[in-house]
Amino acid sequence: MEKKIILDGKEVIGDLTTDGKRIEILIKDQRFDFELVSSQGDLFILKNSKDGQHRRLNLFRTSTGQLLVDFEGRSFVLEETQGRVSRPKNVDFHPRAPMPGKIMKILKNQGDAVKKGDALIIMEAMKMEHTIRAGRDAKIKEIFCRPGDLVSGGMDLLAFESEGQDES
Amino acid sequence: MIKIHRVLIANRGEIAVRIIQTLREMGVASVCLMTEEEAGLPHTLYADEVISLGVGPLRDTYLNQDRIIEIARQTKSDAIHPGYGLLSENAEFAFKVEKAGLIFIGPKAVSIKAMGDKIQSKERCIRLGIPLIPGVQAEGLSDEKLLSAAKKIGPPVLIKASAGGGGKGMRIVEDNGTFAQRFIEALGEARREAKAAFGDDRVLIEKYIQNPRHIEIQVFGDQHGNYVHLFERECSIQRRYQKIIEESPSPIMTDVLRAKMTEAALKICRDINYVGAGTVEFIFSEQGEFFFLEMNTRLQVEHPVTEWVTGLDLVRWQMLVAQGEVLPLKQSEIFHRGHALEVRLCAEDPDNAFLPCIGTILKVAHQNLGPGQRLDTGYREGNGVSVSFDSLLGKLCVHALTRHLAIERMIQALKSVCFLGVKNNRDYLGRILRHPAFQAGKTYTSFVQTFAKDLLPKTLTCEEEALMLALPILASQINVVGEKNGRVADKIPDVFELIRSKLG
Secondary structure, three states: OEEEEEEOOEEEEEEEEEOOOEEEEEEOOEEEEEEEEEEEOOEEEEEEOOOOOEEEEEEEEOOOOOEEEEEOOEEEEEEEOOOOOOOOOOOOOOOEOOOOEEEEEEOOOOOOEEOOOOEEEEEEEOOEEEEEEOOOOEEEEEEOOOOOOEEOOOOEOEEEOOHHHOOO | OOOOOEEEEOOOHHHHHHHHHHHHHOOOEEEEEEOHHHOOOHHHHHOOEEEEOOOOOHHHOOOOHHHHHHHHHHOOOOEEEOOOOOOOOOHHHHHHHHHOOOEEOOOOHHHHHHHHOHHHHHHHHHHHOOOEOOEEEOOOOOHHHHHHHHHHHOOOEEEEEOOOEOOEOOEEEOOOOOHHHHHHHHHHHHHHHHHHHHOOOOEEEEEOOOOOEEEEEEEEEOOOOOEEEEEEEEEEEEEOOEEEEEEEOOOOOOHHHHHHHHHHHHHHHHHOOOOEEEEEEEEEOOOOOEEEEEEEOOOOOOHHHHHHHHOOOHHHHHHHHHOOOOOOOOHHHOOOOOEEEEEEEEOEEOOOOOEEOOEEOOEEEOOOOOOOEEEEEOOOOOOEEOOOOOOEEEEEEEEEOOHHHHHHHHHHHHHHOEEEOOOOOHHHHHHHHHOHHHHOOOOOOOHHHHOOOOOOOOOOOHHHHHHHHHHHHHHHHHHHHOHHHOOOHHHOOOHHHHHHHHHO
16 A cells, blocks of 8 residues: 655655565565564564665654654654544553554443453454554543544544543 | 862753762762753752752853852852853852852862963963964054065965954955955955944954864863873864864874973963863864964863773862862873764754754663763753753763774764754764765864765665655554553653552
C-alpha cells in the first residue's frame, strides 16, 4: 500500500508491505527489504537484506504524533500524513491501530477486566492480521470501533479506565 | 592555609554539575542556585543544597550579586565558585565576595579588573613586549595620515567600523600595486557603510590576518608566586564569533612556538600576580606570528580538553589554590599526552544562521559512550531549554593517541549522543569533523564561512528514505506491544500528583 511521510518537512512516498518482521518498500522504482532483527524500547535494529548490514535507529514518539528519529548521527523529525485521531490527553496505554486497516474481530466487551498482554482486537492491515493486545492490566471503559470499521493509523481503538479508577 | 568546607556555585547547567563532581571527590559540600523554571535540571538535583532565586530576568537571579552573597552567608558557605560567564569576570562581584569575608574561587578582583579592560590590558602587553595586532584608531586623523599609518602596518590591511560588527563597514585592502589609491577608496566606502549601519562613521585600521587561528594558553598561578602553563588549546572553529570545536594540542604547534607563546602568557601572569585558572588568548597568523587578544580570568568552557591531555582536574586545582595551597605540580612535572577534542552541542539551527532553538528535550541518549569519551551536560530527558539561558546542551570531549584517532573517536561519539526534541547542531558538528580541511588541520577562524556549502546536510539516499518509511509501523508497535517503553512526552509524571493519588 502507498505510504506517505513528511521527513524534515519534505514529503517521501513509497509502497510498503509487511508481515510484521520483514518490511518491503518500493520507492522510486527501487525495492528494499528490511528485517527487524532486534528491538528494545526505543532502539530498533533493522537488517537490509541486500547487504546484510544492520541499521540502528532510535525512535521516539511525541505526544503530537511526530516521530523523532536518531540514525547514524543524524536526527530527523518524521510525520505521517494520514489523518490521525490524536490521542486524548491524560489517558495512557490505550490500544491504538498500529497502521491503517480494517477491524476484524473484537474479543472483549465494555466493562471487561483485562490482563496485560490479553488479546483485545484483531485487525487486518496490509493483507495481514494484527492482534492488538493490552499494554497493562485494566478495565475497558469504552470501545470506539466495530467489526468491519476502517481505521486510520494511530487511532484509539478503545479506552481503558484510568489507572486510579480501576478499583472504584 | 584554609580548608573550604562548603562552596556556593554561582552558576548553573553543565558547569555547575562539573564543579559539584570535584567538590564531592574532595568531601566539600555544594550549594547550587536555581530559578523556578529550572526545577528538574541536573544541577538542581545533584547539589547538596539548592536555593531558589525565584523568577525574573538574569539581573534579579544569577546576576544579583548581593542576593547571591547573602545566600552564601545563609548557607554558611565559605567560598563562591563563579563558573564561567555570568559573574565570573565581574571585578565588582569578586571584590564584594572578598569584602564579605568569603573566598572567591578565581583571581583577585584587581586582576579581573586589570585584564577586563581592553585598553589597559593592551597597554600592559606593549610594556611587556607581547605582540598586539598592529593597528591605529582613525579618529581625528586625515586620510593622508591614515594612509601612511596603513603603509607602516603593511598590507593587507583591514578597515573596520569602530562601532561595528557583522562585517558592515569592513574592507580588506591588499597590496596589488595600487595600494594607496585602493586604500583611500576603501576608507570612504567603509565610512559611508558604517555611517549608514551604525550612525557612526569612525573607523579603525589594523593588520589583516590571513587565515587566522585562535590559540590560547591555559595558565595557573598560586598565592605563593608560582606560575605554570598547561599547554595550549586551539579553538579556531567558531560560528557567530563563538567557539564550537576546541582541541589540544593545536595541529600547527611546535616546541619552539609553544615555548614562545607559553612564555608570553606567563609573563602576563607574573606581571599581575595572577592567582587561579586563567587563559591567555592569541590570534595566530599563517606566517607564524601570534598576537595577544585577551585574557580570560576564569575557568574556560573548553577546560576538559586540557584535562584530557594533562590528566589533571582543573577544578580541583582551583580549589587548592583558593585554599592557599602551593600548586600541586611544577612545570617540569606537567606533561601532555595524546590529543583531545571537544565539541559544543548547542540548541541551535545551523541551517538558519545558528539561531538558538528552544523546546523540551524529549530524549537524551549517551549510554554507548566508550573509553576516552566524556559528556558534560546540564540537561536530562524532559528538561526544557528556555530563552533565559545560553544554548549549550552539552560538551562532548574525546581523547586519543593522535589527532587522527581523536577525530575518529569523536565522529563515533557523536553518533552515541543525541538530544532529541530540540533542534541542535550535533549533525553539523559531525560534518565539520568529516571535512577534509578539518582533518588536514586547516582550522582557521573563517572555517565555517569558507566551507558553508560543504557543511550543508547531505540529502538522504533512496535506501535511507525507504528506511524512514518503515519507521511509523515500528513506532506504532512500541505502543501496542511494549507500551512500557513507549515514553510519552507530555506524560512526564507530576510527582506531587502521583503522591496525592497514592494518598487519596
